[in-house]
Amino acid sequence: MAQAHEAGGHAQAFRSHNRTDNWWIGPLLTFLGLSAFGVYATWAAFQGAHYFHGSYLSPFYSPVIFVEETAAGSPPLHHAWLGAWPGWWPGFLPHSPAFFILVFPGFFRFTCYYYRKAYYRSVPPHTPPGCAVTSMPQKKYMGESRLLLFQNLHRYALYFALIFIVILSYDAFKSFFRDGQLGVGVGSIVLLINATLLAGYTLGCHSFRHLIGGRLNCFSCSSGHELRHKLWSKATILNRKHMLWAWVSLFWVGFADLYIRMVSMGILKDFNTWTN
């Protein structure tokens, strides 16, 4: 039985395809995952409270630039790099140190090569929604050569991300000390895992891999190049699972904030070797 079709049986309409598998599950889960994190991170950033408990500091708020000491669950003044909350801060915005922080990892993830794939597929204009699934028609598709040219700044976001790895690792280290006493709590384990996962994600970044050695053509031309080849090879190992690192670290950084928030609010009890 013959039926009339467009050339080759390929329809041109948006989302048309002949695939019989559930190709849409991946983009849907991506959309739900990114949306859930975006909603939670925005909500958490606007709280401006319950981000500190004992020796635990939420990664959404680290480092603390200014501190509003009157807010519940906030650290003492000496924790803040620049002291008390400034008078110039606009009155309509809550006094939340997270506003100074989240823009950096946010830009790093937004321009990340993995996340670009993820949201180009799952968020309108869906370029494309799936492989061999027709993209939304555009007058003139320009890819990342015009409006999205800023994606090329990913490496600058990387430089900040590397600084954050050092800061969050220091936070994780400090979380094992409370009032000068070495100990361990569930929160310190959570923060240690958080710093490790974020390091795995950041050090497997495509830009990092390029800068550390990928930009060379000859790996054996000098001892310096040989060292960079070794580092490039290690970054390549992480890069192969960049998507996994991206999702696990995203989930865990949100979980770390939630855990400290719950403990700070008294909803959860933190099991630890200290007495509080």
Added chain:
Amino acid sequence: MAERKFRVWRSDAENKDAGSFVDYTIDVDSGMVVLDAIHRIQAHQANDLAVRWNCKAGKCGSCSMEINGRPKLACMNRLNEYDPAETITVQPLKSFPIIKDLVTDVSWNFEQNQKIAPFKPKLPEADGQYRMKQADTDRVQEFRKCIECYLCQNVCHVLRDHQQKDNFVGPRFMIRLASLEMHPLDRADRIPQIRKEFGSGMCNITKCCTEVCPEHINITDNGIIPLKERVVDRYYDPVMWMWNKITGGDKQG
């Protein structure tokens, strides 16, 4: 022997851009691949069915087509991957003009290949020899696995849906460019061409090319993204631009 249903694209005799799906039911044997089924249809029910094939071993890249909407090599796609009750739909590649039935004209790809500046070796060593270490060749050897099946070119939405063949050379040739640019003995500079003429910025790295590659070449992560990063080095990173000016970095290995 069991029966299986196929829905195969047949072009009109007079107008190759027009056509229709035609249903065929054939007996199949265990172990058959889609190309075997096409050949059986050709032998018993449609002697004029056109299909391009050669090695039947996944190494010549001739039998590229779309099977149940997914770009694949028909010779490497076993029938037992599909539910026995399922009708298998077979179509020509979408991104290239149809010659007849399942055969497309992929000559545009050969034209792109000719635009690429060929390998330009450095001067040989004092004894007249060229030497490379394995560490230097590992990376480019991956790209040499390409069998030019053009499944990546076909699935790339820039070419497939947005018809940007004048502005983007496609994943297969980004890989060829990567193999030359990363070659330790090559001294040609293709970065300006990669950015402008070959359109590295048109790729939004959605990785469909990598997903369909039958040789499992990591096209996006190992080829296209490193080229995009080299373009950033040259055109979008003021710090790197300055560094290269001071150290002559672009001319170094």
